[in-house]
Amino acid sequence: MQKILYTNARIATMVQGDTPYGLLDHGALATENGKIVWCGNRVDLPSRISSWPKHDLESRLITPGLIDCHTHVVHGGERSKEFALRLEGASYEEIARAGGGILSTLKATRSLSEDQLIDEALPRVDEMIGEGVTTLEIKSGYGLDIENEVKMLRAARRIGKLRPLRVKTSFLGAHAVPPEFAGRADAYIEEICLSALEAAHQQGLVDAVDGFCEGIAFSPQQIERVFTLAQSLGLPVKLHAEQLSNLDGARLAAKFHALSADHLEYLDEPGVAAMAKAGTIAVILPGAFYTLGEKTKPPVALFRKYRIPMAVATDCNPGSSPLFSILLTMNMACTLFQLTAEEALEGATRHAAHALGLDDCGTITAGKRADLAIWNVDHPRELSYRIGFNPLYSRVLGGDI
Numbered sequence: 001m002q003k004i005l006y007t008n009a010r011i012a013t014m015v016q017g018d019t020p021y022g023l024l025d026h027g028a029l030a031t032e033n034g035k036i037v038w039c040g041n042r043v044d045l046p047s048r049i050s051s052w053p054k055h056d057l058e059s060r061l062i063t064p065g066l067i068d069c070h071t072h073v074v075h076g077g078e079r080s081k082e083f084a085l086r087l088e089g090a091s092y093e094e095i096a097r098a099g100g101g102i103l104s105t106l107k108a109t110r111s112l113s114e115d116q117l118i119d120e121a122l123p124r125v126d127e128m129i130g131e132g133v134t135t136l137e138i139k140s141g142y143g144l145d146i147e148n149e150v151k152m153l154r155a156a157r158r159i160g161k162l163r164p165l166r167v168k169t170s171f172l173g174a175h176a177v178p179p180e181f182a183g184r185a186d187a188y189i190e191e192i193c194l195s196a197l198e199a200a201h202q203q204g205l206v207d208a209v210d211g212f213c214e215g216i217a218f219s220p221q222q223i224e225r226v227f228t229l230a231q232s233l234g235l236p237v238k239l240h241a242e243q244l245s246n247l248d249g250a251r252l253a254a255k256f257h258a259l260s261a262d263h264l265e266y267l268d269e270p271g272v273a274a275m276a277k278a279g280t281i282a283v284i285l286p287g288a289f290y291t292l293g294e295k296t297k298p299p300v301a302l303f304r305k306y307r308i309p310m311a312v313a314t315d316c317n318p319g320s321s322p323l324f325s326i327l328l329t330m331n332m333a334c335t336l337f338q339l340t341a342e343e344a345l346e347g348a349t350r351h352a353a354h355a356l357g358l359d360d361c362g363t364i365t366a367g368k369r370a371d372l373a374i375w376n377v378d379h380p381r382e383l384s385y386r387i388g389f390n391p392l393y394s395r396v397l398g399g400d401i
């Protein structure tokens with residue numbers, strides 16, 4: 001495969017060290033066979049590489065390809081009616097309890113074929129790719145029966161073949177209780193959710209197992225049933241936890257050494273401590289906080305105190321976060337939650353990779369995949385600074401421009 005030497009570049013390697021962003025002002029970067037083989041200061045370039053075909057970046061900035069580690073981008077329909085209802089004062093929980101919310105997307109998702117689901121998702125995914133996203137996590141969770149959960153995951157995986165994009169899939173059968181099991185959440189878990197997970201796993205469609213631990217969804221005990229099966233299948237877990245209330249979901253996630261706990265607005269210090277001990281990453285989702293007019297912020301100061309890495313993601317979904325822009329999400333993480341611009345970019349690169357259990361991307365280091373974003377900006381902080389402006393110049397996936 002092609003050898004390329006990127007020259008005349010600023011490079012935000014995102015490697016942790018003394019320099020913010022791991023920034024190289026006069027950098028060069030070489031890729032071969034889909035991997036980064038060398039990255040450093042131009043003056044240190046080894047002579048065996050200096051004759052490779054060159055791509056002069058004219059002082060542009062290279063960052064790792066962005067990683068959106070929490071999305072529900074595969075779904076049917078839209079929920080603007082609920083947007084209008086919330087503007088009139090209805091809450092997310094009230095709408096959900098009245099049969100709207102996730103259940104309204106369930107109906108729309110079940111009614112579409114796998115091909116139709118893909119057709120609806122692709123324009124959204126293309127927006128994400130257009131902002132430099134190279135790895136995208138996609139959850140199931142709007143099928144809530146065996147056939148439709150598998151359909152969603154298949155659609156998600158096919159998107160990764162139809163587009164130059166790495167897709168990671170999470171099984172989210174424990175997202176809501178479907179109408180045919182209304183009032184019988186335990187029975188839904190035992191009779192459907194566990195079998196759906198086994199079926200999806202057997203077909204090789206699951207990278208991780210997720211759940212929604214909340215009053216309007218599932219109790220920690222019910223989530224534990226799903227996590228226990230995940231563990232026995234050798235699958236890592238993650239959890240929507242402490243989004244609307246504190247049910248101690250993050251502690252449960254930590255008990256199962258979860259890759260991440262996500263949302264976390266209502267998390268308390270014991271929960272933070274448990275996450276720190278387990279190495280569970282905090283995924284913060286400012287889009288849902290913003291859309292739902294939430295007032296309680298995730299405990300960012302405690303995450304820093306306990307050195308818990310914070311990932312940042314869109315949570316792209318038709319209800320609580322109709323947000324497609326990872327750049328805007330980074331800006332919101334700064335403006336709404338007071339992350340630094342460096343933390344926001346770490347959140348969409350290095351820490352997002354770890355939230356997906358990935359070690360081969362998220363920083364610019366020799367040996368990692370050549371998944372890169374190249375920007376028309378001078379400094380990496382600019383990526384979090386502007387609102388509604390996309391400075392992407394080019395994107396590289398597995399070495400391919």
Ligand code: NIG
Pocket residue numbers: 072101102105212240243288315317318319320321
């Ligand atoms: O991450 N919190 C639960 N799940 C989604 C919302 C899903 C929906 O409202 O459709 C979330 O916010």
Ligand code: FE
Pocket residue numbers: 070071072240315317
């Ligand atoms: Fe979510």
